Amino acid sequence: MHVQMFCDGGSRGNPGVAGSGSVVYGPDGETLAEVAYVVGKKSSNNVAEYYGLIRGLEAAAELGATRVDVSMDSKLVVEQMTGRWKIKHPDMQKLAREARDLAKQFEKVTYAWVPRAKNKKADELSNVAMDAAAEDGTPRILEASTPSRRNSASDLATSAGASSAEEKAEFSRGKGTHQTASPSHWAGQDAPRTRFVLLRHGQTAHSAERRYSGTSDPELTEVGQAQARRAATTLATMGKVDVIVTSPQRRARQTAAACAEALGVPEDAIEVVEDFRELDFGAFEGLTRQEAQERDPDAFGAWEASASEKPPSGESLAQLHRRVTRARLMVQKAHEGKTVLVVTHMTPIKSVIRQALGTGAETFRHIFLDLASVSVVEFYGDFGVVRTFNDVAHHRQPAS
Structure with missing residues (x-):
């Protein structure tokens, strides 16, 4: 099997906390493996880059390349x-x-230099590893990022049509309906399905006035409370939810509480995950888009032009994407094979959808989520699928 492998490594401090990232793609461009490796607390950029190469070659060998x-x-x-x-x-x-x-x-290995812009996924994984290294510098492969082993030479014959027992049962029950098979079937995946139901919070005074609302903590308006209840009622008809996870911010927690009531889940069982909070808009917090442009046109323009730029005293989209990726991996590891309701904000939901699509930072600019909208994303190991996006049918008034 002929594969392509992209790898990278980095160090914050050079030497400093270091990590590497490696991605292996199959003959048709499909992602076969993603590896985030913690190099250590004090290593150089070049050492981390070599580890990206080594871990990637190991993953390629394991896949039978x-x-x-x-x-x-x-x-x-x-x-x-x-x-x-x-x-x-x-x-x-x-x-x-x-x-x-x-x-x-291997029969043959070639090496080519590419500009950083064409190595985004490996760079993203190396940053996830560096984040982990900052907390615990023990050298290790992060568990949720190890090769999926799908489509490897040894198990193509056995796993191409495999799916979890639950999904097989669902498909059997659904014969003769709109179902054709599960995503795991068509992707040749046998990893357990972890379903993320992503709910954006209801309206606040900031959202009603179209203001940037990140670190501030407004509560739901009466309209927002009604939106949360409608979304919760709909979620109760969508099947079992095993876990409710929420951002720590009040508007998300209030929306999650409405869902817990409708789903019959004790409110004290809701898990608060800090890294699912909204983007920190820094100096632009509480401003409208026009006000932010007028206050600091140069900083605003730079921020809008690049995912790696941040508002003054704020947070970049790249930084948010790294922490939300970390949060999603943590929740998936803790609740693998379950259905998890995540009540959060516009930008974190975009990040999870981007993770499932395997796309670049431009995804943030080209998708939009309404208040109290529902999206559904599934992960089979590291393979993601978007099943529902920005569903707001529960907010439509019935015809009179």
Whole structure:
């Protein structure tokens, strides 16, 4: 099997907390494996980049690949692995030998430099690993990011039509209906399905006035409370919810409480996950878009133009995406195979949808979510599927 592998690594401090990311793509561009690896508390960028290469080659070997085309935005590692540049540092010499030993098991391995903009997913994974390294620098592969092993040479024959027992039963019950099969069937996935029902909170005074509302903590208006109740009533008809998770902010917690009542879940059983909070808009908090533009046109323009830029004293979309990815992985690990209702905000929901789609930061600009809207995303290991997006049917008034 001929695969493409993108890898990256980084260090905050150089040397500092370090992590690497690797992504392996199949012959048709499908994602076969994603690996986020914690390098340690005090390593350099180049060491982390080598670990991205090593962990990626390991994942490719585990998948049964015979040829690997490696792409990296590290000119140094690419030139050293091709033999065009000498390796002087002892740490790098050791890592290069390890990478070359791994490469020997394939029929062919090629190395190519790519600009950073074309290595976004590996960069994203390395940042997830660096976030984990800041908390615990023990070198390790983050569990939720290990290879899915789907479509590997050894299990293509057995897993192509596999799905969980629950999904098989659902399909059996649904014969003759709109169902054709589960996403796991068509994707050749046998990992358990973890379903995320994503509910945006109801209206607040800020949302009614179209103001940026991130760190501030407005409560639901009367309209927002009614929206939350309608959404909750609809959710109660959509099937079993095993867990309710909420952002710590009041508007989300109030919406989650309405859902708990409708679903018959004790309110004290709701899990609060800090990293599902809304984006920190910094100096633009509480302003309308026009007011923010007028207050600081240069900063506003830079922020709108790039996911890596942040408002003054605020948070970038890239930073939010990393923490929400971390939160989703944590919840998925804790409740694998369950249905989880996540009550949160516009931007975190966009992040989870982006994770399921496997797309870049431009996704944030091209999707929109209404107040108290419902979206449904499923993850089978690291493979994501969007099932429902921005459903607001429960807010439509019946015809008179």
